[in-house]
Amino acid sequence: MSDDQNKYPYQPYNSFHHDQNMVSGFLGSNPVGFDPSHMSFTDFFHETVDYNTLSRAFDISCSSSHAVNYPANDTCNSKKNISVREAAGEINENPLTPNSAESSSSSAAGGEEESSKSKEDPPKKVCDDGDEKCKKVNKPIQKVEKKKREPRFAFKTKSEIDNLEDGYRWRKYGQKAVKNSPFPRSYYRCTAQKCTVKKRIERSFQDPSVVITTYESQHNHHSPAMLRGRATDMVAPPLQPKIPSFQQDYTSSQMIPTSNQNHANSMFYNNLNPQQHHQLPEYNFMPDMFPSFAHKEDT
DNA sequence: CGGGTTTGACCAGCGC
DNA sequence: GCGCTGGTCAAACCCG
Numbered sequence: 001m002s003d004d005q006n007k008y009p010y011q012p013y014n015s016f017h018h019d020q021n022m023v024s025g026f027l028g029s030n031p032v033g034f035d036p037s038h039m040s041f042t043d044f045f046h047e048t049v050d051y052n053t054l055s056r057a058f059d060i061s062c063s064s065s066h067a068v069n070y071p072a073n074d075t076c077n078s079k080k081n082i083s084v085r086e087a088a089g090e091i092n093e094n095p096l097t098p099n100s101a102e103s104s105s106s107s108a109a110g111g112e113e114e115s116s117k118s119k120e121d122p123p124k125k126v127c128d129d130g131d132e133k134c135k136k137v138n139k140p141i142q143k144v145e146k147k148k149r150e151p152r153f154a155f156k157t158k159s160e161i162d163n164l165e166d167g168y169r170w171r172k173y174g175q176k177a178v179k180n181s182p183f184p185r186s187y188y189r190c191t192a193q194k195c196t197v198k199k200r201i202e203r204s205f206q207d208p209s210v211v212i213t214t215y216e217s218q219h220n221h222h223s224p225a226m227l228r229g230r231a232t233d234m235v236a237p238p239l240q241p242k243i244p245s246f247q248q249d250y251t252s253s254q255m256i257p258t259s260n261q262n263h264a265n266s267m268f269y270n271n272l273n274p275q276q277h278h279q280l281p282e283y284n285f286m287p288d289m290f291p292s293f294a295h296k297e298d299t
Numbered sequence: 300c301g302g303g304t305t306t307g308a309c310c311a312g313c314g315c
Numbered sequence: 316g317c318g319c320t321g322g323t324c325a326a327a328c329c330c331g
């Protein structure tokens with residue numbers, strides 16, 4: 001790795017997505033507030049792109065309540081396992097309904113109810129001996145819990161490093177080959193106890209220099225990095241909204257107007273050659289799913 | 300030895 | 316029903 005790459009390992013992109021199940025924010029090559037010479041990506045991530053904040057600020061998953069409660073028949077969540085690519089552009093129905101984050105506690109009860117209902121489904125296989133296979137099957141409760149759809153936030157970064165330092169500790173629990181991509185997708189979960197946050201990391205097959213990180217759920221604890229030395233800088237706890245700077249960053253100059261994609265690419269994907277520009281439209285905005293607070297430029 | 304990674308197997312959902 | 320795919324599990328392995 002070159003010196004420059006050591007100094008500037010991350011070059012966050014600048015695109016932004018919001019769909020039924022996932023918000024994804026792609027920062028610009030030089031986003032407002034990110035000065036690689038004075039700020040690590042971790043710091044930048046926490047100070048401007050804290051996804052705990054985003055998940056509340058951007059009305060994730062149809063609405064904030066849906067971000068917590070995932071009825072099986074909810075149209076917001078009926079499509080399982082929304083991928084980064086799907087979220088990036090293939091879903092543009094169901095206009096976003098702005099909502100507050102305050103219904104989370106009450107709606108969580110509904111989620112539990114739904115879960116318990118699902119728990120009534122018996123395992124398809126019953127263990128009657130020490131069969132190795134049965135060990136994996138007889139975990140109905142865990143399986144059910146995993147069916148909950150958590151809010152997601154995808155983060156696209158230009159980096160040679162796959163696993164970007166975001167201040168939290170992660171444990172890798174799986175890796176899968178990605179269809180139509182030579183690059184595998186890695187699965188991580190937060191190592192903190194009782195923290196259900198997961199993240200997936202994959203490299204864009206269209207632009208191998210781009211790493212797509214997808215976070216799921218919300219941390220229920222502070223970042224270890226914060227506790228180490230950044231606490232004084234982090235006045236707001238992770239779950240406390242800290243929107244204004246980020247909001248302004250995106251609304252003022254960094255939103256990519258869908259109807260002016262080429263212009264947007266030339267503006268914000270300026271690290272790429274023209275050929276690569278044409279490879280990015282799958283990360284277009286979805287106008288209907290655009291965060292309610294963000295204005296779109298007229299074109 | 301504890302914690303993290305690797306990797307093959309398994310499971311569930313979806314489309315045909 | 317079957318095959319495909321994404322997601323997860325867990326034993327084996329690695330490493331400090």
